[in-house]
Amino acid sequence: MDNTSKNLDEMPKKSPLSFQIDLKKFEKATDDEKKQQDVMSESTSFFKDGMRKLRKNPLAMGSIVVLVLIMAMIFIVPHIVPYSYSQIITVNGRRDKTASNMAPFEYSQLEQKYIEEGGKVFPHIMGTDEMGRDYFVRVIYGTRVSLAVGLFASIIVLLIGVLYGSISGYFGGKVDLVMMRIVDIIYSLPDMLMVILLSVVLRETLKVDNIAFLQKLGPNMISMFIVFGLLYWTGMARMVRGQILTIKQNEYVLAAKISGAKSGRIIRKHILPNCVSVIIVAGALQIPSAIFTESFLSFIGLGVQAPMPSLGSLANAGRAGLTAYPYKLIFPAVMICLITLAFNLLGDGLRDAFDPKLRRD
Amino acid sequence: MSEMKKKSEYLVEVNNLKQYFPIKTGFMKTTPLKAVDGVSFNIKAGETLGLVGESGCGKTTVGRSLLRLYTPTSGDVFFDGERVDKNSIGHMRKQMQMVFQDPYSSLNPRMTVEDIIGEPLDVHKLYSGKGERRDRILELMELVGLNAEHATRYAHEFSGGQRQRIGIARALATNPRFIVCDEAVSALDVSIQAQVINMFEELQEKLGVAYLFIAHDLLVVHHISDRIAVMYLGRIVEIADADDLNASPIHPYTQSLLSAVPYPDPKMAKERQRIILEGDVPSPLNMPKGCAFRTRCKYATERCAQECPTLTDRGNGHMVACFNK
Structure with missing residues (x-):
């Protein structure tokens, strides 16, 4: 001064x-004025910045709300509604033969009589199916199965794809050449045919009776996870490899090498954190595609085993009486649409918020 | 060999370093790209060697082969009398560091400044507790002129000059004795360049590090270097004391390089004669036989096309690779 x-x-x-x-x-x-100079904007990390952008995206936020609502329904509804997904409606301990194929909020003759006598019957929000089971509970359970398959399949795909892709991309050269040719071979197989063949074969050969947890899921679900894991990781592996090839060129990777960092540390600390946004987006977009494939498999009868419902098998069953009871197709179909649309929009929102290449401020 | 070299007066010795890269030129056919073709030089402890040359002449490759980011095709590098190879590089990493050209891509955007500077410390486990790590990082940040409150910020929140300071702090973290500065100031604007260069000099005085200062700006190199080596197409054509080289360049390529240095005084700039080279730089895939510079040299003779000139001493350690000058 x-x-x-x-x-x-x-x-x-x-x-x-x-x-x-x-x-x-x-x-x-x-x-006072000098003090003002000292106040700078708060330090934001990449993740915080991305979340801030995501919150500004109404479509993505709407999808999150829809997904949270669906999740909440999946967990709450089975506790509130007194019917189970495989239970044929009984009134006063007697099987109700008149309760099949009812329209939404309709009561069967036995139920009406029971209500008149002062009993209480929980309404069939979506009616009943041809065997007299509550359709609402079945759709909710179907959603549960579809979502579980979608999430787990994506996690498997993510794990295998990221591991394979990062090894191939990081080490490059001959390792990359061999690993990518294997991917090319798997990629060139007609995947629907493979999915169908594998799920048929696995259903026959899988022994899940010994493990209680797996038994509950049933051999079909397990085979479906394996099929997804075996076939759909290739796209993810290719994408991760591409990302890593570009990130590897950055000088901060060289700097880490010069500092003496080992390959594992470089992949963990430098390369993966920089492609994690792309992986998140691809993972989010993988979920609806897995749900869709699961629905498709169940639709052609290769999915989960009866009486466990899935959205695809419900839609297939609803197809039979399409002219008389159109709502039986509409409910599961609307559910599939809602879930896939919400995940797709969320994935798009995540990409806009996190993909550095698409940034526009 | 390595036993004999043990008590060397030089910190870094490079003997006939060659670095070829295989380039695919056809189906199942590769041609070596001779990025560095027989380079030798020495650097004493605490000394700065400037390395200049035009783009693509192999300056950066020399720096990177030296630190074994590439495995050299042939030739030896000795650090403090010990041969640098696959096994010995592990414990030498602490002693040799690098500052990069691009302050934007040389810092990981997902790491805080603290973690960037602390990485070499983490890798070599140079601290015994969190507090010691933090103290060392703050000490380094102060050394390069960064505020302690910047430690928790991310690299994208800084300007180019500040980022380069972060890169320098990272290079200094392990107390190295030798730093390769690969175009460390080229990406900065002139006023920041001056600050960073002065900082390099101050650090050298304080810590006694030796630099290999790679650049294409002769003024900058002259300012900071004790000696300067001039490279053309993978070979050193002239190496001399900085002042000596600036005052009396011998090799025709050095002369033309020096004549292209912009002068701040317009009167002097007008009087000065520029030596403009004709033709383009030959492709390193298809180098001319003999002296690589002969295709653009006005003194070229028959002999230049036949044999390759080697560096010969013209007195006072001024080495030149030319038959005719």
Whole structure:
């Protein structure tokens, strides 16, 4: 400070044509103003920044709300509705033969009689199916199965794909060549045919009776996970490899090498964190495609085993009486649409928020 | 060999370093790209060797082969009398570091400044507790002129000059004795360049590190270097004391390089004669026989096409590779 005030007095007279700045025209900053200079914007990490962008995206936020609602339904509904997915409606301990193929909120003759006598019957929100089971509970259980398959299949695909792709991309050269040719071979197989063949074969050969947890899921679900895991990781592996090839070129990877960091550390600390946004987006978009494939498999009868419903098998059953009971197709179909649409929109929103290449501020 | 070299006066010795890259030129056919073709030089402890040359002449490759980011095709590098190879590089990483050209791609965007500077410390486990790590990082940040409150920020929140300071702090973290500065100031604007260069000099005085200072700006190199080596197409054509080289360049390529340096004084710039080279740089895939520079040299003779000139001492350690000058 002393320095400038001294200079101020010693300043030579400004010649009229010079560009020299006249220091006398300047005022000293007050302490308050100096303090303002110190206040800078809060340090934001990449993740926080992405979340802030995501919150501004109404479509993505809407999809999150829809998905949360569906999740909540999946967990709450089976506790509230007194019917189970395989239970044929009984009134007063008697099997109700008149309760099949009812429209939404309709009561069967036995039920009406029971209500008149003062009993309470939980309404069939979506009616009943041809065997007299509550359709609402079946759709909810179907959604549960479809979502579980979608999530687990995506996780398997993510794990295998990221591991395979990062090894192939990082080590490059001959390792990359061999690993990518294997991917090419798997990629070139007609995947629907393979899915159908594998799920038929696996259903016959899988022994899941010994493990209680797997038994509950049933051999079909397990085979479906395996099929997804075996076939659909290739796309993910290719994408991760591509990402890593570009990130590997960055000088901070060289800097880490010069510091003596080992390959594992470089992949973990430098390469994966920089492609994690792309992986998240691809993972989110993988879920609806897995759900869709599961529905398709169940639709052609290769999915989950009866009486366990899935959205696809419900739609297939609903197809039979399409003209008489169209709502039986509409309910599961609407559910599939809602889930896939919400995940797709969410994936798009995530990509807009996290993909550095698509950033526009 | 390595036993004999043990008590060397040089910190870094490079003997006939060659680095070829196989380039696919057809089906099942590869041609070696001679990025570095027999380069030798020495650097004393605490000394700065400038390395200049035009784009693509192999300056960066020399720096990277030296630190074994590439495995050299042939030739030896000795560090402190010990041969640098696959096994010994592990414990030498602590002693040799690098500062990169691009301050934007050389810092990981997902790491805080603290973690970027702390990475070499983490890798070599140079601290015994969190507190010691933090103290060392803050000490380094102060050394390169960064505020302690910047430690938790991310690299994208800094300007180019500040980012380069972070890169330098990272290079200094392990107390290295030798740093390769690969075009470390080329990406900065002039006023920041001056700051960073002065900082390099101050650090050298304080810590006694040796630099291999790679650049294409002769003024900058002259300012910071004790000696300067000039490269053309993978070979060193002239190596001399900085002032000596600037005052009396001998090799025709060095002369033309020096004549292209912009002068800040327009009067002097007008009087000065520029030596403009004709033709293009030959492709390193298809190098001319003999002296690589002969295709653009006005002094070229029959002999230049036949044999390759080697570096010969013209007195005072001024080495030149030319038959005619």
